Amino acid sequence: MSALWRLNLLVALFFALVAMVCLAVLLRQASHDVQRELDAAAAVVAYLGEMAERDPATLRPELTDSLRHVRVRWLSPGQPATDGGDTLLTDWLGTWLYPAELAAPSELQLPGGERLQISVDPSDEVEEVRDSLLQLLALFGVALLLCLLAIRWAVRPGMRVLAELFGALVRIADGRLDTRLPPHRFAEARELAERFNHMAAALEDTRADNDRLTQALLALQERERTRLAQALHDDLGQYLAGIRARACLLRVQAEQPDAVRETAAHLEQHSLDLQNGFRTLVRDLYPVMLDHLELADAIGQLAEQWQSTQGIECELQLQGVLPPLSMEAKLHLYRMVQEALTNVARHARATRVRLQLRADRNGVRLLLRDDGHGLPPERLGVGLRSMVEHARCLGARLRMRHRPGHGWALYLNLPVEGAT
Template identity: 60%
Template sequence: MSALWRINLLVTLFFVLVGTASLALLLRQAGQDVRRELVAAEAVVEYLREAALRDPSALQPHLTSNLRHVKVNRPDQPTAEPTPGPLQRWLADWLYPMAETDGQTLRLADGSRVRISVDPRDEVDEIRDSLKQLLALFGIALGLSLLAIRWAVRCGLRVLDELLGALQQVSRGDLQARLPLHSTAESRHLAGHFNQMASSLGRVKAENAELTRALLALQERERRQLAQALHDDLGQYLAGIRAQLFLLRSVTGQLPVVNRTALALESNCQHLQDGFRALVRDLYPVMLERLELAEAIRLLGQQWQQTHGIACHMQLAEDLPPISGEAKAHLYRLLQEALTNVVRHAEASEVRVRLRAGGRRLRLVVRDDGRGAERLDGGGIGLRSMRERARCLGGELRLLTRPGAGLVLSLSLPVEGLGS
């Protein structure tokens, strides 16, 4: 049951209770008043009976027709009287139960017969009219009250409906939702607080996005600096050591021990150099500064396929729009994280990567043939990182999966926000 119907029901019950109490008080007071008047009318009836017995002419019609609460009936001259209804009979029994219905029949000196009795019909009619007026008044008051309540509640429910709609917008991430200002002070107060809350949430969201963007940019700068340091310093030292070992091997090839030592040093340096190259590649893809995005992604797929033994098929468009260094880094890292998730969770044997531009948008799709999943929960750090990178680029990241059908990652980005 809605709030409006509950309020209407409560108000109706209240009016019924008040009306019932008022009717009971009215009947109680009317009963007392009518009994006092009809007791006095009984004295008049006794007087008329005595007068009629002494002088029949005392009951002339022009003398008795205007008497209140007294009925003079001549059986020899029957008259048509209206039949009282159930309400009138009940009121008569309630107001004056001791009243005689027809009275005692008197035989007068002139041979005629007459019945003189107390008649409560006038009082019954008055009380009946008062009851009808009271019921009509309560009905009108109830109707006006229900209309006023309906109008007031409708206004309040309209505000609640607007609030519910705005809250649903906020729950969907639309923090631009605002409530209009109404005429009532309470609704203005509510709308003001909600609008202030939505503005604060929007401001906090923007600040968090800016902070996240700054943190990601700082992380990329730190990785770049570390990668450059490893590449320029330690990498050069390792290359020099390896060159010296080649020289040592060339001049001491006749000594077996020295030759074996040189071979071991050369192998260790090779492994160390390969490890540093992988570390540099993971920390920061140096090739992004020298290659276009499509070439860098193709090289990433080849290295990933060689490392993990999973087939990686690339479909990369050559006519990509100009992309800034920061956007390239985000796209590269997002794809790198997607491929890492394939290795960790998908149990796939094949991955397809497609990158193309069209309709003023750039689209990246990564599809694997792994085990898939029933549903996607919030995800771990990797998935959250990909979503945050997509949001920083102003794009939309979608994940589709089905048990046994693998997982599809789809990223759609506006071209306008990717330029240098």
């Protein structure tokens, strides 16, 4: 059932309830009024009976025809008497207002064989009550019809807005994020359209950002594959080729101890360089130190290596004892610090970085601040988006502030439930 039909049904039920109450009050009042009228008519009937007994000649038909609520019948000799009933008194309304046991007429014998039948006649009063009931029902019917028409006229613009909104939502669900609602002259509909258009624009911007991020991630993936291929070919491959060449020399230098020792030294150096290259490559792919060190120690080691590599002072502050962290949470935090330091080295032109890791009963807080020229929020690259995704996976709140002339700052608040 639609909202309009439900509203119409509620209004109709309300009108029906009010009409029933009004009918009940009207019938109750009519019952009292009819009873008063009948009491007055009964007094008139009694008076006529006394007059007929004292002086029948004073009763003439022209004097009794205009009496209200009194029925006088002149019966000729041999004419059968009636029971005084009336069709108006046999239906439910007459039975309700006029009890049947009070309707028995009285009959007087007049000289000359004529008879006079006198009874109370409430038919006029019952007819008045019936007319009042019909008028009340007609009034309620007309009022209900006008009310339903007014409701339909009033809610039609709103229903049209809802239909437009439903159609727009269907188009949004189909991926047509350029869908917009037209402006409306009603304030509520206009605000609804503005909020929907703002939501659709935000979704469209988000999809565009996701498309750009996907393209950037694919490009980054290709660059990472190229870098790995170059590292394996140019560095590690060269070391392996050198080791192989030196091993071949050993076979021809077997009788030359000095040459063997020199070749062995070269083999040892190549093996060491190969091992360091593998360690660097593995550390870039996965921070294996997290398997053996606490997060604070791993971040401290990362800060030292970054400082020695980039030549930028990195001040590390560790406050409090970190709560037990899951491996996933430790990895996300480590990657965020690593990505933040990488962005500082690439874009900030900073000379000093302050890195603070603090733990309290509410969770873990991470602060990174540099003294470079900063990075505007609209220039969110892959690195910054990666930090946003890490924070989302942690269920943490991440804020990044660009302070022109005062560098760039990153704030992360990780609740206890997210850390564990």
